[in-house]
Amino acid sequence: MPELPEAEVVVNQLRDRVLGAVLKGCWVGRPDIVRQGLATLDWYRGASITTVQRRGKSVVLGCMREHETRYLLAELGMTGLLLFRLPDASYQKHTHLVLSLDGGLEPELRYWNPRRFGRLYLFDRTGLERFLAKRFGCDPLSVSWEQFQQLVKGRRGRLKALLMQQQKIAGIGNIYANEILYRARLHPYRTASRLKTQTIRRLYDVMREVLLDAIRDGGSSVRDFLAPDGTEGQYQERHLVYDKAGDPCPAKCGKTIRRLVGERSSFYCPTCQRRK
Numbered sequence: 001m002p003e004l005p006e007a008e009v010v011v012n013q014l015r016d017r018v019l020g021a022v023l024k025g026c027w028v029g030r031p032d033i034v035r036q037g038l039a040t041l042d043w044y045r046g047a048s049i050t051t052v053q054r055r056g057k058s059v060v061l062g063c064m065r066e067h068e069t070r071y072l073l074a075e076l077g078m079t080g081l082l083l084f085r086l087p088d089a090s091y092q093k094h095t096h097l098v099l100s101l102d103g104g105l106e107p108e109l110r111y112w113n114p115r116r117f118g119r120l121y122l123f124d125r126t127g128l129e130r131f132l133a134k135r136f137g138c139d140p141l142s143v144s145w146e147q148f149q150q151l152v153k154g155r156r157g158r159l160k161a162l163l164m165q166q167q168k169i170a171g172i173g174n175i176y177a178n179e180i181l182y183r184a185r186l187h188p189y190r191t192a193s194r195l196k197t198q199t200i201r202r203l204y205d206v207m208r209e210v211l212l213d214a215i216r217d218g219g220s221s222v223r224d225f226l227a228p229d230g231t232e233g234q235y236q237e238r239h240l241v242y243d244k245a246g247d248p249c250p251a252k253c254g255k256t257i258r259r260l261v262g263e264r265s266s267f268y269c270p271t272c273q274r275r276k
């Protein structure tokens with residue numbers, strides 16, 4: 001949390017409100033939050049934001065100055081938020097980056113993260129491309145059916161682990177993996193490589209449907225996710241299994257949702273999602 005839909009909501013608001021703005025100032029509150037490129041921070045002052053993109057669960061700002069583009073990548077981690085703020089708004093504890101802006105619709109963008117999981121990176125183009133190639137697999141919303149099929153068939157491990165492996169498919173975390181698998185009627189521990197083609201097709205369609213629905217609902221506000229303008233997402237109201245152990249299965253099969261404790265908790269219905 002935040003996962004792909006929440007990052008997409010953030011990106012959409014940034015595009016609407018700060019694309020084209022000039023970075024008047026960049027202030028870093030905690031240097032260790034910047035994992036790469038801290039020494040180049042000064043370069044960004046005076047650059048304008050020319051692109052806003054999502055990569056997996058991360059947000060990438062392209063900043064241009066004198067015909068050169070460099071990038072700021074913000075990982076939202078478990079609890080990271082990018083928030084629009086007025087310059088005179090008091091600084092919340094754990095504000096790690098402040099970008100003061102000129103020419104956009106918002107005077108200030110702040111990166112706030114109470115836990116250390118959030119990270120920032122400053123890259124030139126080559127650095128960004130290398131980082132993305134190493135850490136980010138295909139995007140669930142743009143991966144082709146052929147590519148997805150190959151990915152699933154080539155993987156002997158558990159299906160849920162594959163969906164959450166960012167180097168393979170970037171953007172899905174524990175919440176959406178659980179929701180997708182329940183709706184596709186697949187047990188989280190099914191072996192990926194043993195699924196039939198038609199089953200993989202169902203998973204592919206459901207994956208995209210769930211993520212797009214969640215984006216439309218503004219994401220899920222679990223653990224206090226907020227969009228940059230401070231609005232909460234609504235998709236948590238439509239979660240069917242995530243964090244619902246003990247509740248009756250929404251498909252009314254008569255069973256209750258169970259929880260499997262692994263690296264991350266899995267929530268599933270033992271009847272609707274048979275392990276086989």
Ligand SMILES: [Zn+2]
Pocket residue numbers: 249250251252253254255269270271272273
């Ligand atoms: Zn059920």
